[in-house]
Amino acid sequence: MPSKKKASDVIKAKYVIVGACTTGTSAAQTLRQVDPESKIILLGQEQQLPYHRPPLSKLASRRDSDELIFTPILPAQKYEQLGIDLMLGTSASDLDTKTHRLKALREGQLLEIQYQKLLIATGVRATQLPVAQATLKGIHYLRTYDDASGLLKATESARNAVIIGGSFIGMEIASLLRHKGLQVTLIERKSQLLSKLHHPDISRHFEKMMQAHGVTCHLGCEPLGFEGTDHVTAVVTNDGKTIGCDLVVIGTGVTPNTEWLQGSGIELDDGVKVNEFLQTSDPDVYAAGDVANAWHPVFRKYLRTEHFDNAIKQGRAAARNMAGGHEPFTHISYFFSHVFEENYNVLGLTRAESHKISRGDVDNPPYEVLYLKKDICEGFFALGRTNANTRAAEILIRDRVNLKPHARKIKDIGFALSCIPGQVLFVLQGGGSYGAFECGAVRALLEHKIFPNAVAGVSIGAFNAAIIASAREHAAEALDSFWNEVSTYSAPLGDEATRRMLASNHIGLFGVPGFFTPRWIQAMLWQGEPPNKWTSFYDFTEAKDLIKKYVDFDSLSESPVRLLITAVDIQTSEVVLFDSYVDRITPDHILASGSLPPAFSWTTIDGRHYWDAGIISNSPLDVVMDRLEEVGKQIYLIDLFTGRNEHLPANMIDVYSRREEIIFSERLRQNRRTEDSLLRHRRLIELLMAELPQDVADRYRSEPLYQQLMGQTAANVITRISRETTPQDPPSRAYDFSRSTVLQLIEDGYQTANTILKKKKH
Numbered sequence: 001m002p003s004k005k006k007a008s009d010v011i012k013a014k015y016v017i018v019g020a021c022t023t024g025t026s027a028a029q030t031l032r033q034v035d036p037e038s039k040i041i042l043l044g045q046e047q048q049l050p051y052h053r054p055p056l057s058k059l060a061s062r063r064d065s066d067e068l069i070f071t072p073i074l075p076a077q078k079y080e081q082l083g084i085d086l087m088l089g090t091s092a093s094d095l096d097t098k099t100h101r102l103k104a105l106r107e108g109q110l111l112e113i114q115y116q117k118l119l120i121a122t123g124v125r126a127t128q129l130p131v132a133q134a135t136l137k138g139i140h141y142l143r144t145y146d147d148a149s150g151l152l153k154a155t156e157s158a159r160n161a162v163i164i165g166g167s168f169i170g171m172e173i174a175s176l177l178r179h180k181g182l183q184v185t186l187i188e189r190k191s192q193l194l195s196k197l198h199h200p201d202i203s204r205h206f207e208k209m210m211q212a213h214g215v216t217c218h219l220g221c222e223p224l225g226f227e228g229t230d231h232v233t234a235v236v237t238n239d240g241k242t243i244g245c246d247l248v249v250i251g252t253g254v255t256p257n258t259e260w261l262q263g264s265g266i267e268l269d270d271g272v273k274v275n276e277f278l279q280t281s282d283p284d285v286y287a288a289g290d291v292a293n294a295w296h297p298v299f300r301k302y303l304r305t306e307h308f309d310n311a312i313k314q315g316r317a318a319a320r321n322m323a324g325g326h327e328p329f330t331h332i333s334y335f336f337s338h339v340f341e342e343n344y345n346v347l348g349l350t351r352a353e354s355h356k357i358s359r360g361d362v363d364n365p366p367y368e369v370l371y372l373k374k375d376i377c378e379g380f381f382a383l384g385r386t387n388a389n390t391r392a393a394e395i396l397i398r399d400r401v402n403l404k405p406h407a408r409k410i411k412d413i414g415f416a417l418s419c420i421p422g423q424v425l426f427v428l429q430g431g432g433s434y435g436a437f438e439c440g441a442v443r444a445l446l447e448h449k450i451f452p453n454a455v456a457g458v459s460i461g462a463f464n465a466a467i468i469a470s471a472r473e474h475a476a477e478a479l480d481s482f483w484n485e486v487s488t489y490s491a492p493l494g495d496e497a498t499r500r501m502l503a504s505n506h507i508g509l510f511g512v513p514g515f516f517t518p519r520w521i522q523a524m525l526w527q528g529e530p531p532n533k534w535t536s537f538y539d540f541t542e543a544k545d546l547i548k549k550y551v552d553f554d555s556l557s558e559s560p561v562r563l564l565i566t567a568v569d570i571q572t573s574e575v576v577l578f579d580s581y582v583d584r585i586t587p588d589h590i591l592a593s594g595s596l597p598p599a600f601s602w603t604t605i606d607g608r609h610y611w612d613a614g615i616i617s618n619s620p621l622d623v624v625m626d627r628l629e630e631v632g633k634q635i636y637l638i639d640l641f642t643g644r645n646e647h648l649p650a651n652m653i654d655v656y657s658r659r660e661e662i663i664f665s666e667r668l669r670q671n672r673r674t675e676d677s678l679l680r681h682r683r684l685i686e687l688l689m690a691e692l693p694q695d696v697a698d699r700y701r702s703e704p705l706y707q708q709l710m711g712q713t714a715a716n717v718i719t720r721i722s723r724e725t726t727p728q729d730p731p732s733r734a735y736d737f738s739r740s741t742v743l744q745l746i747e748d749g750y751q752t753a754n755t756i757l758k759k760k761k762h
Contacts, residue, residue, distance in 0.1 A: 010101070012114045013039040013085070015322060018092045018102070019121030020044025022052060022308060023289030025073045026315035027119050027322075032082045034323045040083065041113065043090045043104060048145055049076060050086075053308070092122075095264040097282045117322040120261070120272050120280070120287040121315065124254035124306065129164065132225030138232040139248045142169065151249065155180045158247035162186075162235045164223055165251035166193040171206060171339045173249050174215050178340075184215045185243050187235070189222035197381060198352040199369055205362045205383075206339065213340050218243075254306060256291045269293055271304045276328040276582050278318040286322055288314035297330050297581040298398055299349055299378065309334040324572070328582040330627075332394050343698055345390050348379040348397045360413035368393075368413065375404040387701055392417035395632050399423040399453065400562075422632030423453040426468065427621050430459020430596070430614040431640040432734035434723060436483050436742045438464050438638045440749025441721045443476035445636060448757045452636075454562040456624040459614045461638075462565040462593035463547060469563035469580065470551040482550050483742055486515050490738030503738035512737050516540050516600065536601035543594070544587040553587065556580045564627065566613035566620040567592040570602055575613050577623050632716065638749070639722040719760065721753045 015031050017024045020042050028042050044050060049072040079086045087106060094103040095118075102118070104111045126141035128134065138158075140151045155161075161177050163170050166188025177184050188195075192203035193210070210217050218241065226248065227234040235243045256271035266280050267273045272287035274280050274294045280287055287294075289311040293304040310333050317329045335346040342365070354371035361367060365384030370377050370393070380393035396403070399422060409415045426445070428438050438461060451472060457465030464479060471478040490503040511517045516538040522528035528539065556563055563580035567589075578589045592603035592610035602609045613620065618641060625633075685706075689697045700706055723745075 010112045010114050011041070013041040014116045015040045015119070016102070016113055016115035016117075017042045017119040017121055019119075019123060019289070019291075020046070020050040020086065020088065021121055021123050021289065022050070022073060022311040023123070023315040024119065024121040025050045026312045027121065027288065027319040028084045029074075029082065030316045030319035031323060032084065034320060034325075039085065041085045041087060041115075042079075043092055043113075044086065044088045045091050046144065047089045048072075049088070050074070051145060053143070091260075093260045095261055095266065095285075097265055097285060100284065116284065118285045119315075119318055119322060120266075120285065120291060121289045122257040122260075122291050124256050124271075124290045126250070127253040127255045129223065129250050129252060131223055133228065133232075134226060136226055136228045136232040137230060138228070138246055139226065139250065141250050142173070143254070154247055155182060158182055160185075160245045161247040161249065162243055162245040163249050163251065164235070165253075166190070166217070166219070167196060167251065168194070168335065168337050169251040170249075171210070172337060173251060174210060175213075175339050177247075177249075178213050178215060182247065185218065185245070186210060186215055187218045187221060187223060187237065187243075189220070191220045193217070193219070197346070197350050197369075198354070199350075199356060199358075199381070201358065201362045202369070202381065202383075208363075209340060209342065254290070256293075256304070258291065269302070273302065276330075277321045277326065278314060278329055279321065286318045288318040294329060297328055297579075298332070298400065303333075303349075305333045307333065307335050326576055328579065328627075330398060330581075332397050334394075341695065342383065343385075343701070345382045346380070347390065347394055348377075350379040350381065354378060357410060359411060359415075366413065370403075370410065372403065375402050375407075376400050377403055385698060385701055387706070389417045392420070392632070395422060396420065399628065399632070401453070418632070421634055423628070424450060424634045425624070425628070425636070426452045426455040426465070427619060427624070427635060427637045428455065428457035428461030428464050429618050429638065429640045430461050430594070430612060431618070432460060433737045433742060434640040434734050434745060435460035435464055436487075436745035437640060437723045437749035437752075439476075439479040439483050440746035440751075441638045441753040442468060442479060442749075443746075444750050444753035444757060446473065446476050447754075450634075450636065450757070452561055454564060454624075454628065456564040456566075456620040457593070458566045458618060458620045459594045459596060459612045461620075462590050463543075465563055465565060466547065466551045466556075466585070466590050469556060469559050469561040470553075472559070472561050478550055480746070482546075483746065484739075485546065486512055486737060487739040487742040488512055488737050490736075490740060492740070500736050500738075500741060503741065504735040507735055507737050511538060514546055515543050515737075517542060536598055538599050540591060540595065540600040540603075544591055547587050547590050551587075551590075553585060556585050564620065564624050565589060565593045566617075566623055567595070567603075567610035568613045568616055570609045570611055573616075575616055575623050576608075576610065577620070577627055579627060635716055635718045637718055637720050638753075639720050641723075719756065721749070721756055723748065723752065 015038060017027055024042055028040050031040050051073060052071045090104050090106040092102050092104045096102065100116065101112055101114045104113055126143045138154065140154065141147055142151060155177060159182060161182045161184050163173050163184060163186045166186055170186060171193065174184050174186055192200060193206045194203055207217055218237065221237045221239040224236045224238050226232050227236060232245060232248050235245060235248060258268050258272060261268060261272065266282060266285060271291045271293040272280055274287045274292050276295045276297050278286050278288050278292060278294060290306045292314060293302050296303045310331065313331045314329060317327050320327050332348050337344055350371050354373060357370045357372065359368040362383065367383040368389060369381040371379030377393065377396045380390065380397065382390050396417065401420065401423060403410060406420050452468065455465040455468045467478050467482055468475040488507060490499060493499040509518065518538055519528055519534055522539060523531060557580055559580065563585060565578050566575055567578065568575050578585060588603055588605050592605060594612055595601060595603045595610060596612035596614060602611050621637065689700065
């Protein structure tokens with residue numbers, strides 16, 4: 001506990017988190033991992049250690065409820081070990097973003113806290129029902145430890161309960177109270193249970209389940225008020241019913257805790273409005289968890305998600321971004337529940353207007369529903385043990401896989417969703433004029449009807465990738481036109497090797513018109529900076545106008561092809577991924593990916609300075625797979641540098657070029673030990689699960705962590721299209737943009753890809 005401070009004293013910390021909850025605690029732990037030294041303050045309004053919210057569905061199976069309700073996320077000593085200053089019983093107020101200060105009240109003492117980065121994780125509270133006598137004893141809400149403790153104590157003497165609200169929480173409470181022997185009536189103002197699923201068959205199934213377990217359901221009505229002198233004795237509904245009871249539980253929604261932010265300038269809209277990086281309208285303030293109304297790049301809308309899985313993952317993502325990361329939150333939300341003997345999961349969006357495909361019989365699980373928008377899966381419901389399909393559905397949603405080609409098959413519950421081919425990803429490398437090889441390979445891929453859902457590139461590969469994302473089915477023609485424009489004239493000679501050397505030297509001296517210009521030519525014309533100010537040998541700015549001719553940057557975010565390109569931040573040395581689903585890609589982003597030193601200077605975007613990521617990795621595959629779902633991809637990797645070349649350098653240009661070939665040769669960093677370890681852990685988990693009672697094992701199998709770890713999915717399939725070298729092929733060819741060399745590289749790429757794809761078919 002910190003020492004007592006006067007109101008005039010200011011407590012300073014690099015990171016301040018308001019909300020000692022699942023979100024806040026996961027954020028604090030992550031901050032300590034990524035920033036081992038800086039001060040972290042975690043403010044919590046309650047006096048208890050941060051704890052997991054009451055898992056009601058698990059309470060129904062045990063009598064020792066108190067142990068299950070209060071489950072600290074971390075023991076007290078762990079906060080000390082991590083150097084996290086945990087301040088319990090502390091309420092935040094009066095945020096001043098200009099001075100980076102907020103006020104907080106603790107045990108009657110006013111504190112002033114100054115931050116560099118602030119995370120708002122204040123969560124939500126149960127919405128109070130605005131009806132007569134709603135404050136009578138015996139009326140309960142469920143959000144906090146005290147709420148749960150009071151409710152469970154009340155069940156010891158209560159006989160007749162009314163639950164108001166027929167959604168997820170209402171049905172869980174009904175299951176709990178029936179388990180404890182109470183008579184239960186459930187009131188829902190909508191005409192269906194689980195109305196958020198917008199599926200009458202699911203609603204009818206759960207209504208029949210409730211009735212079979214003795215729960216009386218009144219649908220299409222709502223309470224007008226309560227009766228009783230001191231303690232509730234009845235609920236009066238708007239359709240004339242008076243329902244006797246001695247216990248009421250209200251689960252009609254929640255309200256985000258944002259009142260303390262009024263007047264702060266932070267934008268509020270059904271919570272705290274944040275972008276895909278969980279950043280508020282103030283760049284030094286973030287929000288995560290139940291309180292955050294976040295822009296979701298996959299669904300392209302703002303979503304405020306209220307459950308455990310989302311709370312943990314948003315807390316971690318926000319922390320990494322507070323510490324300088326650039327990680328969009330693209331996680332697909334999981335919700336799971338246990339109602340009586342049945343388990344179910346909900347993923348993503350379940351909209352009323354969705355096209356719904358039902359799989360199986362809802363009254364004889366397993367049963368699933370896919371929620372589609374224009375043949376793209378946005379949501380998924382699973383009743384019963386469908387772990388593999390649930391995991392596969394998460395990938396289909398996140399990757400926006402078009403299901404139209406599989407429309408007939410997916411109606412059959414026996415068809416495994418993991419059998420649906422995943423995203424098609426093209427991976428393009430850097431390599432100067434070798435990018436023309438990619439042009440030919442892409443033409444062959446498109447002729448074989450292999451169209452990408454995503455394309456990743458670096459350096460010259462970023463130029464090609466942007467053109468493909470903009471043109472897609474007409475990408476071959478667009479790439480041909482682009483490469484025709486960047487190629488130069490070279491006089492034919494009897495000796496091809498000599499012609500290539502002379503062409504490379506000519507381009508080295510005079511550049512490529514409309515693409516890059518030597519600075520010494522600018523200097524001779526008294527243009528540009530003097531030589532002592534140069535940070536590169538060539539001026540690359542002409543390439544910006546060139547790429548504008550071939551890419552419609554305004555429509556990239558709506559393209560069915562996701563564009564991902566890499567660059568390296570000069571000041572942090574970190575590889576940065578630019579993503580058309582997340583970032584507004586501009587010509588500068590393409591130039592940033594191609595700014596290979598010392599040939600080209602860095603490119604500045606939003607105050608950050610970037611070089612070509614090829615100086616770290618000439619393949620964006622590893623970085624891209626960190627962003628995309630890691631499994632189930634059809635990857636076409638166009639490999640420009642295999643690392644093999646029997647030709648020894650003959651001059652300094654060849655030495656420099658061979659050095660780059662070795663550096664740029666693509667290597668997939670697959671850790672076989674990690675894969676083997678994961679398989680062993682999965683096997684151990686299954687052995688342990690086999691020792692549990694069936695009902696307990698089923699409940700664990702429905703939890704998101706189990707689904708994500710154990711759900712079997714299709715493996716990535718990588719097809720390499722490699723540019724082979726010969727002893728007659730000098731390394732300096734990468735600098736040869738002459739027309740004859742470019743045409744030959746295009747043809748080589750086309751023939752190589754064609755041969756590989758034909759073999760693959762057979």
